[in-house]
Amino acid sequence: MVLLGSLAMLVPLMCLFCLPALMAQSINTNSSSTSAARALDALLQDYAYSALVHPRTGVPYDGPVPSNLSGIKIAAMRLRSGSLRRKGVEMYKEFEIPIGVVEQPYVERLVLVYQNLGNWSMQYYSLPNYTYLAPVLGLLAYDASNLSAINLPELDFRAFGDPIKITFSNVQSAPDGLVPMCVWFDLHGLVKFSNLTSGNECSTIQQGHFSIVTESISPSSIGESHRKVWIIVASVLGGLALLALLAFLVLWARKCKQRKKMQEMERAAEVGEALHMTSVGDTIAPSATVTRTQPTLENEYVP
Numbered sequence: 001m002v003l004l005g006s007l008a009m010l011v012p013l014m015c016l017f018c019l020p021a022l023m024a025q026s027i028n029t030n031s032s033s034t035s036a037a038r039a040l041d042a043l044l045q046d047y048a049y050s051a052l053v054h055p056r057t058g059v060p061y062d063g064p065v066p067s068n069l070s071g072i073k074i075a076a077m078r079l080r081s082g083s084l085r086r087k088g089v090e091m092y093k094e095f096e097i098p099i100g101v102v103e104q105p106y107v108e109r110l111v112l113v114y115q116n117l118g119n120w121s122m123q124y125y126s127l128p129n130y131t132y133l134a135p136v137l138g139l140l141a142y143d144a145s146n147l148s149a150i151n152l153p154e155l156d157f158r159a160f161g162d163p164i165k166i167t168f169s170n171v172q173s174a175p176d177g178l179v180p181m182c183v184w185f186d187l188h189g190l191v192k193f194s195n196l197t198s199g200n201e202c203s204t205i206q207q208g209h210f211s212i213v214t215e216s217i218s219p220s221s222i223g224e225s226h227r228k229v230w231i232i233v234a235s236v237l238g239g240l241a242l243l244a245l246l247a248f249l250v251l252w253a254r255k256c257k258q259r260k261k262m263q264e265m266e267r268a269a270e271v272g273e274a275l276h277m278t279s280v281g282d283t284i285a286p287s288a289t290v291t292r293t294q295p296t297l298e299n300e301y302v303p
Contacts, residue, residue, distance in 0.1 A: 027191045034189035037124045037209075041115075041187075045142060046150045048076040048113045055147075057083075060092060060114070071118040078111050078144050094168060095139050100161030109144035110155060115209070125185055127213060133180055134168040134200070134212040141207055154187060154207065163203035166210050171200045174214040185209040 044065070051063035060077040077092060081103060089097040093114050103110055115138030117124060125136050141157035143149075174180045182194045182202035193213075197203050202210055 031189065033124070033126055037185070038187070040124055041138070041140060041154075042151050044072070044074050044115055044138075045113055045140070045152060048074045049111065049147050049149070052076050052078060052111065052147045057109075058089070069120065072120055073114075073116040073118065075114040076111050077114075078109060078147075080109055081107060084110070092139075094137055094166050096165040096167070098159060098162040098164065101157065101159045101164070103141050104156040104158075107143045107145065107155065111142045111144040111147075112157075113140045113142060114138065115140070117209075121211065125209060125211070127183065127191070129216050130183075130213040131216045132211055132213055133172040133174060134170070136185075136209050136211045137166060137168070138209040139164075139207050157207040159205045163205050165197070166202045166204065168200045168202070168212055171212055175217055178214045178217070180212050180214050183211050183213050 044063075047065055048063040051061040055061060055076075055078045057078055057080060060075045063074045063076055065072045065074060075093060077089075079089070084097070084101055086099065088099045088101065089095070089112075092112060093116075095114070097112075115136075117136040117138070119135075121132055121136035139157075141155040142152045143155065171180075180196060182196055184192045184194070184202075184204055186192075186206075186208045194202070196212070200212065202212065204210060
């Protein structure tokens, strides 16, 4: 029975090895698309800063975009670093920035540039085998000491307490059977996927570009999915058949062992000492040739 229990544990293990990986947690985009996205960030930073004419702290200002990038929306908001860290920002477009956000290197004032790439999302942030359910949104931090500066490097902008929340609007429904996912693009081409926190909401602890995607459906992917299902089914059935065969072999071995033991007992009985036979009237019965124990009185004195 111990052997049967051990064999039964083999089947789930075999199935686990046959299961495909559901999804990679991170991938890298190619260098050309990353370079194009970084060039777009620099251009949009220049246009967003042009909207900051005598800006008030904590007030977002929508900025213009080049005519050849129609469909993209940008905004800029200047903040004091200390105030941002202590108070956060209740709502900046789709972004809710909590208390505890810190930038590196430290600057007295910073500008948060907002991007909504709209129908340009796929061109600058291409994701093979995935479909966008919402436009790509960007949130980048820059030094605000010179509002006429261009090609500024981004500040390292991170949340050290609660995460930054991103609530997407006008999100398309995912096709039946597919699960929507959050996707984050960092500034160096790294792409990471995560689960939605609730509804159409994603979260992050640092700046970058964000969206909601789902895996694309194509005839080849459907065929591949069916093939993987058949592999899993065949593996399970094969494991069960192997388990049944091994159980049969174990039971057969036990019966052979019992049969051999019975044969040995019968053989031992046949080669044992034969009893002498004697006649008692008309009946023949076995009799002992000698008396094994001589009778003795417990007390030889008889009064």
